[in-house]
Amino acid sequence: MAELWNTIILEPVLNSLIALCTMLGDSFGLAIIVLTVVVRLALFPLTVRQTQSTKAMQTLQPKIQELQKKYAKNQQKLQQEMMKLYKEAGINPLGCLWPMLIQLPIWIALYQSIMQALAATPENLLSLSQHLYSWAAVGQAVPLNDQFLWLHLSRPDPNLILAILVGGTMWVQQKMVTPPATDQRQQSMTSMTTMMMPLMFGFFTLSFPSGLALYWVVSNIIGIIIQYFVSGGWGYLRTPSVPKAAPTQAQTPAQKPVPVHKISPTEQPSKTVQKATEESKTLKKASEEKKRGLFGR
Amino acid sequence: MVNKVTSFFKFKTKRVSLIFCFIALSLLVSGCTGPGYQGWSGFAGHDGILYFGTMDGRVLAINTSARSQGLPFPSEGEWALSVKTPATTGGMCGPIGCVPAAQPATLYATPVVAGNLVYVATYAGDNGKVMAINRLAPGYDKDGIPAWNEGEWFYPRKESKFIGAVVGSPIVVEDMLYIGSSDGKLYALDEKGNEKWAPFETGDKIWTSPAVKDNAVYVSNYERKLFVVSIADGSLLREIEVPSAIASSLVISGESVYFGTFDRLLYAVDIADGSERWKFEGGNWFWATPIVKDGVVYAGCLDHNIYAIDASTGEKLWQFIADAPIASAPVLSDNLLVAASKSGVIYVLESASGDLARTVSIGSEVMAPLYAEENMVYVHARNRCVYAIDMQSGDKSWEFCYSDIK
Numbered sequence: 001m002a003e004l005w006n007t008i009i010l011e012p013v014l015n016s017l018i019a020l021c022t023m024l025g026d027s028f029g030l031a032i033i034v035l036t037v038v039v040r041l042a043l044f045p046l047t048v049r050q051t052q053s054t055k056a057m058q059t060l061q062p063k064i065q066e067l068q069k070k071y072a073k074n075q076q077k078l079q080q081e082m083m084k085l086y087k088e089a090g091i092n093p094l095g096c097l098w099p100m101l102i103q104l105p106i107w108i109a110l111y112q113s114i115m116q117a118l119a120a121t122p123e124n125l126l127s128l129s130q131h132l133y134s135w136a137a138v139g140q141a142v143p144l145n146d147q148f149l150w151l152h153l154s155r156p157d158p159n160l161i162l163a164i165l166v167g168g169t170m171w172v173q174q175k176m177v178t179p180p181a182t183d184q185r186q187q188s189m190t191s192m193t194t195m196m197m198p199l200m201f202g203f204f205t206l207s208f209p210s211g212l213a214l215y216w217v218v219s220n221i222i223g224i225i226i227q228y229f230v231s232g233g234w235g236y237l238r239t240p241s242v243p244k245a246a247p248t249q250a251q252t253p254a255q256k257p258v259p260v261h262k263i264s265p266t267e268q269p270s271k272t273v274q275k276a277t278e279e280s281k282t283l284k285k286a287s288e289e290k291k292r293g294l295f296g297r
Numbered sequence: 298m299v300n301k302v303t304s305f306f307k308f309k310t311k312r313v314s315l316i317f318c319f320i321a322l323s324l325l326v327s328g329c330t331g332p333g334y335q336g337w338s339g340f341a342g343h344d345g346i347l348y349f350g351t352m353d354g355r356v357l358a359i360n361t362s363a364r365s366q367g368l369p370f371p372s373e374g375e376w377a378l379s380v381k382t383p384a385t386t387g388g389m390c391g392p393i394g395c396v397p398a399a400q401p402a403t404l405y406a407t408p409v410v411a412g413n414l415v416y417v418a419t420y421a422g423d424n425g426k427v428m429a430i431n432r433l434a435p436g437y438d439k440d441g442i443p444a445w446n447e448g449e450w451f452y453p454r455k456e457s458k459f460i461g462a463v464v465g466s467p468i469v470v471e472d473m474l475y476i477g478s479s480d481g482k483l484y485a486l487d488e489k490g491n492e493k494w495a496p497f498e499t500g501d502k503i504w505t506s507p508a509v510k511d512n513a514v515y516v517s518n519y520e521r522k523l524f525v526v527s528i529a530d531g532s533l534l535r536e537i538e539v540p541s542a543i544a545s546s547l548v549i550s551g552e553s554v555y556f557g558t559f560d561r562l563l564y565a566v567d568i569a570d571g572s573e574r575w576k577f578e579g580g581n582w583f584w585a586t587p588i589v590k591d592g593v594v595y596a597g598c599l600d601h602n603i604y605a606i607d608a609s610t611g612e613k614l615w616q617f618i619a620d621a622p623i624a625s626a627p628v629l630s631d632n633l634l635v636a637a638s639k640s641g642v643i644y645v646l647e648s649a650s651g652d653l654a655r656t657v658s659i660g661s662e663v664m665a666p667l668y669a670e671e672n673m674v675y676v677h678a679r680n681r682c683v684y685a686i687d688m689q690s691g692d693k694s695w696e697f698c699y700s701d702i703k
Contacts, residue, residue: 129599139560
């Protein structure tokens with residue numbers, strides 16, 4: 001299994017990375033940046049699909065929360081209603097997982113390639129020999145020059161610059177996609193997860209080779225750019241964690257306040273009609289969210 | 298039915314998320330944990346004692362006679378000395394722990410014995426030190442910290458100063474020690490640890506051993522260059538550029554210098570003018586230092602082959618296919634060539650024909666250079682054991698595992 005993984009996935013990525021290094025004037029830092037951009041561009045359609053699926057799921061959140069309240073004591077009914085809701089909106093609840101599942105092996109290969117190619121110790125350099133092609137561009141590049149800007153790519157960054165960049169970009173990316181919580185308990189959970197991951201990765205940066213941290217930073221920045229264009233803005237980044245007045249439905253950035261058309265008491269539609277209209281709007285929105293193409297806003 | 302489907306989805310989503318978390322965690326953990334023991338020091342023999350660097354950061358002296366008799370350690374002439382980990386400042390702490398500033402010392406370089414001193418060089422992250430230890434009386438103070446005896450020294454002398462990490466073994470010629478380090482410098486030190494001349498700057502990592510011939514030191518770095526430096530004053534005599542960086546240590550024989558490169562070639566270069574005499578292509582790197590004897594170059598290759606090549610023409614005389622890459626330098630004794638594959642199989646070959654005389658499996662990886670003395674071959678394996686193999690019979694004469702020694 002490991003042999004198969006190495007032959008089909010790891011070695012092509014690793015050798016491309018090293019050959020790219022030769023082509024870019026022996027700069028492994030540039031090679032990491034370029035390959036990360038290339039891989040992210042190649043996976044772009046999948047990323048967009050994943051982002052749209054997530055966004056569509058988020059649009060349905062108010063409706064789901066409503067259902068959860070309504071059927072709090074009847075889980076069976078709740079699940080039935082949720083599935084019905086997904087079906088009506090034309091959303092597969094696992095839709096956002098498949099693109100992620102396809103991308104994952106490529107990310108792991110890129111991660112492993114950077115670690116292998118950097119060959120921080122003599123043992124690493126020796127084991128690298130078993131994964132290299134006989135390409136001239138590869139033979140000429142090894143062992144790689146690990147100098148890039150102020151960094152030794154095979155060693156951790158002694159300054160805090162890279163750690164701050166990794167943590168900061170990861171926080172921005174997470175914040176853009178995390179909807180604000182509706183209650184206190186949820187809010188503390190959300191803020192903890194939004195903070196913990198960037199903090200953890202920022203800390204890992206202090207002990208991991210800076211080449212890997214460089215890849216994290218570039219990958220996060222590209223993620224932010226994709227998120228920006230697919231979601232049509234900074235997403236939830238500018239939204240406070242807890243809405244000031246806790247409404248029954250969480251307000252997403254997409255749901256901008258609409259000018260209120262005052263209806264006279266005689267014109268006021270019945271509650272049932274009002275609810276049905278809201279439901280239909282939410283479903284339509286989720287469905288549109290899914291169908292919406294890139295730069296659709 | 299709908300219920301079943303919804304609960305299935307709910308369950309599956311949770312499971313998939315769990316799998317993702319697990320993969321991400323294992324990825325991080327695998328990045329955090331490096332190999333526990335590192336290094337591949339070979340042996341320096343003197344008066345029946347073998348001196349070598351262990352994979353747990355110590356220098357060990359073992360008496361071959363005492364080991365063959367199974368006497369308790371330490372017997373006569375035996376000792377173990379812990380190489381002090383360089384204490385540098387600058388460790389950083391974060392919200393969930395601290396990152397140490399210094400790494401434990403590792404020994405890749407094979408020690409050298411000259412007089413009563415054993416020269417050892419260390420590898421600790423970016424840092425390295427050269428140490429001269431009195432091989433007859435290495436000592437510890439009452440706290441168990443290595444105590445320095447008369448004549449012993451370390452370079453650089455100041456405890457907080459370092460040279461680059463050392464991988465290539467030092468050499469001693471006419472009481473002068475020559476050593477290259479990861480900081481790209483070639484150092485020349487006398488028997489008291491004083492610099493003979495200012496370190497020669499090559500501009501990139503030196504991970505191979507230098508060689509000396511006719512008042513010149515030959516050293517290669519990872520910038521695809523071979524430098525010829527004057528022994529007298531450390532000035533550059535000549536610089537030779539090669540198409541790829543040099544992977545093996547240099548061997549000088551006659552008027553040629555032999556080395557393997559990372560583009561899978563073994564070169565013979567004229568030392569007089571730096572011209573290429575021949576090159577021989579293998580299936581992978583020639584990582585192990587080749588041997589040149591009686592007009593034949595014996596070279597182990599990471600493509601699993603051991604090659605015998607005519608030193609004057611570069612023609613292949615024979616090749617032997619081993620079971621795994623050959624990473625450790627082979628040895629010659631009389632008419633036998635002994636090579637170890639990375640998987641731990643020792644091959645004893647007829648040096649003239651390449652015919653297999655016998656094999657011995659030691660069951661652990663071998664990367665350290667082999668050492669031969671009086672019909673015995675000594676192997677430092679990755680399981681932190683030393684094996685003595687009788688070349689004639691192919692028997693394992695004794696084995697000694699230092700992992701239990703305090």
